[in-house]
Amino acid sequence: MTDHQRRQLADYGRRLLADRLTTGTGGNLSIALRSEDMIAITPSGISYDEIKPEDISLLDFSGRHLEGCPPSSEWHLHLALYRSRPEINAVVHTHSRFATTFALLHEPLPACHYLIGVARAKEIRVAPYATFGTKKLARKTVAALGNHDRCILMANHGLLAVGEELMEAYNTALYIEEVAELYYRARCLGTPVLLSEAEMDEALIRFRSYGQKATMMAS
Ligand SMILES: [Zn+2]
Secondary structure, eight states: OOHHHHHHHHHHHHHHHHTTSOOTTOSEEEEEEGGGTEEEEOBTTOOGGGOOGGGOEEEETTOOEEESSOBOTTHHHHHHHHHHOTTOOEEEEEOOHHHHHHHHHTOOBOSSSGGGGGGTSSSBOEEOOOOTTSHHHHHHHHHHHTTTOSEEEETTTEEEEEESSHHHHHHHHHHHHHHHHHHHHHHHHSOOOOOOHHHHHHHHHHHHHTGGGHHHHOO
């Protein structure tokens, strides 16, 4: 684990506040360093604008605390995601307002905008509720996310995005929150027109062909 990687997590934590994806200590971020059998995760109970690189918590893949402050209460969830999805190396979890609004309704975000495709899916589904910080929540969320999707709503809780690297997972969370806000606004004014299966298939081909850069080229 390098200083650069710890600083990157602390910096993205501050971005969560600046981009209004969270307030105070809500949500959490992590990266996996598979070659070192280690994950780095934001600490528990420290406001994002106060997290220093040395506060970042390091755990091994069995969940043993190695260094830094005590980990976010959702460390079971982060570890379970890395164990079940070998291609992902970053997890972003937020309680962002518009996505969480739909999570309270247990209502998936449909294909109302092509940017839903950043999640490599045609809709953002809702994982069942379980108490925060539990292995049960980790198990249910991992099962609901499946083997391909990059983003899911967590019932009565928030949003979860995964990616091959932190910037990708973060941008996915940011774009899906933006789509949730647009969909909410459109629903206030009328009935949004959804994209067809074929239109989403075409968008998904483009997102997949751009690989990791997909969340950067979405414009
Ligand atoms: Zn949470």
